[in-house]
Amino acid sequence: MNKTIQMKMFDVIVWAVALLFAFGLLAGEAMAESKGVAAANATWKAECGSCHLAYPPQLLPASSWRQIMAGLPRHFGADASLDAASAAEIGAFLERNAGSGRRGGEAALRITETRWFLRKHDEVRPSAWNNPQVRTAANCSACHGGAERGDFDEHAVRIPR
Ligand code: HEC
Ligand code: HEC
Structure with missing residues (x-):
């Protein structure tokens, strides 16, 4: 085989692999969306997710995430500082998937201080928040067994007693 034909074949293979890969990613994303993952x-x-549940991005708007990411060294009384690369990656991820509308759009x-959160939880007895297994309203997984999967469906809630 002469050299230029070899080069051309190589080009074709590289393109084919790149295209397959791109289609794979698109298909994966479409599937994740349709399943609501x-x-x-x-x-x-x-x-x-190291100190608390990795709160789903869609529960706060982009402006809130931006503010939270800008204040990590003094984060609710904790030092949650990150290296610049991780902070940039996480910030972009949070903003890309941020919430909007009635649930998630409230800055x-x-x-736990948004109106929709307080409204959704107004039937929870005050003593339930103070239960040692709960401690704080921010401890979503204490009552929402599916919180790690982003599942807060009211049918899967169990308040510890
Ligand atoms: C070093 C521990 C630590 C790390 C790491 C950390 N947090 Fe927090 N975070 C806290 C503490 C402590 C609170 C307050 C919890 C409470 O009130 O019970 C908190 C609260 C929050 C809240 C408010 C929860 C509520 O009350 O609704 C959000 C949102 C939040 N963190 C986002 C993040 C994001 C985003 C990251 C990653 C960039 C992160 N946290 C990393 C310690 C941490
Ligand atoms: C003390 C237990 C408890 C904790 C902690 C808690 N929840 Fe809930 N949550 C409930 C209960 C009970 C309901 C169902 C209210 C009802 O029946 O309408 C609920 C409802 C919800 C709903 C509405 C579900 C629906 O189908 O409409 C969302 C969303 C939600 N919680 C998110 C959260 C998030 C996010 C956190 C943490 C920041 C959290 N919850 C912490 C007990 C809790």
């Missing part, structure tokens, strides 16, 4: 990012899950630094 919660958005995920490995860096976010590891860094923002606040805490999900």
Whole structure:
């Protein structure tokens, strides 16, 4: 085989692989969307899930995430500082999947202080929040068994007693 034909074949193979890969990604994304699978990012899950639940991005608007990401060294009394690369990746992920509308569009630094959150939980007895197994309203998984999967459906709620 002469050299130029070899080069051309190589080009064709590279393009074919690249196209297959791109289609694979698109198909995967479309499937995740149709199944309603919660958005995920490995860096976010590891860094923002180490002290508490990695709160789903769609529960706060982009402006809130921007503010939270800008204040990590003094994060609700904790130091949650990150290296610049991780912070940039997580910030972009949070903003890309941020919430809007009635649930998720309300600017606040805490999900637990938004009006929709308070309304949805107004039937929870005050003593339930103070239960040692709950401690704080921010401890979503204490009552929402599916919180890690982004599932807060009211049929899967169990308040510890
Ligand atoms: C070093 C521990 C630590 C890390 C790491 C951390 N947090 Fe937090 N975070 C806290 C504490 C402590 C609170 C307050 C919890 C409470 O009130 O019970 C909090 C609260 C929050 C709240 C408000 C919860 C509410 O009340 O609705 C959000 C939102 C939040 N964190 C987002 C993040 C994001 C995004 C990251 C990753 C960039 C992150 N956190 C990483 C310690 C941490
Ligand atoms: C003390 C237990 C408890 C904690 C902690 C808690 N929840 Fe809930 N949550 C409930 C209960 C009970 C309901 C169902 C209210 C009802 O029946 O309408 C609920 C309802 C909800 C709903 C509405 C579900 C629907 O189908 O409409 C969402 C969303 C939700 N919670 C998110 C959260 C998030 C996010 C956190 C943490 C930041 C959290 N919850 C913490 C007990 C809790």
